């Protein structure tokens with residue numbers, strides 16, 4: 514079994530197959546790790562739904578975790594419910610931060626996301642994911658190279674130095690068009706905010722619609738020099 518401490522070595526997946534290597538990577542993941550030793554951390558954007566559909570072809574009762582910051586749009590909870598109905602064997606867990614939004618305001622002041630979004634993300638996303646991954650060897654993510662410059666270096670299998678786990682990105686090579694083609698061809702449910710100019714959807718205080726010519730993630734933390742929530746830092750291919 515490949516662990517964070519190991520050299521990743523030669524792993525070859527065919528990027529030219531029908532799913533651009535995604536099903537091969539997922540098959541490898543569930544042959545390599547017991548299904549209790551791996552989770553998919555999903556934000557339930559359109560990439561997430563495509564990846565769930567592919568995941569269930571390999572392991573119908575895989576575990577999917579959602580970082581429930583309690584600052585998500587209602588549309589995001591609606592799509593989670595649709596996914597639960599469509600994939601009844603999937604284990605979907607909502608991961609809670611230690612502090613409620615109110616407790617966070619009492620401890621750090623109101624609207625921490627406006628003054629210190631990195632700390633807010635740390636409390637509501639990074640720490641909860643770290644705890645979730647404690648007894649896991651690997652996690653799956655829906656990152657794609659094309660999403661932004663900060664994600665260009667992503668490979669199928671990565672060493673995640675932040676969480677000290679193997680991080681698997683099956684759809685790393687998919688384009689935005691390919692994601693939507695797959696979603697439409699397979700009649701997948703999706704977050705209705707995608708139809709209202711939101712290509713990337715996170716917490717409501719930090720997500721805005723974007724213009725067509727903008728980067729797909731430019732609506733996140735608009736006006737701030739923050740590009741990532743902190744879950745995808747310090748990831749290198751060995």
Ligand code: SF4
Pocket residue numbers: 582584625626629630631633634635637638715716717718719742
């Ligand atoms: S995305 Fe915004 S509201 Fe959500 S955890 Fe990060 S800073 Fe807080």
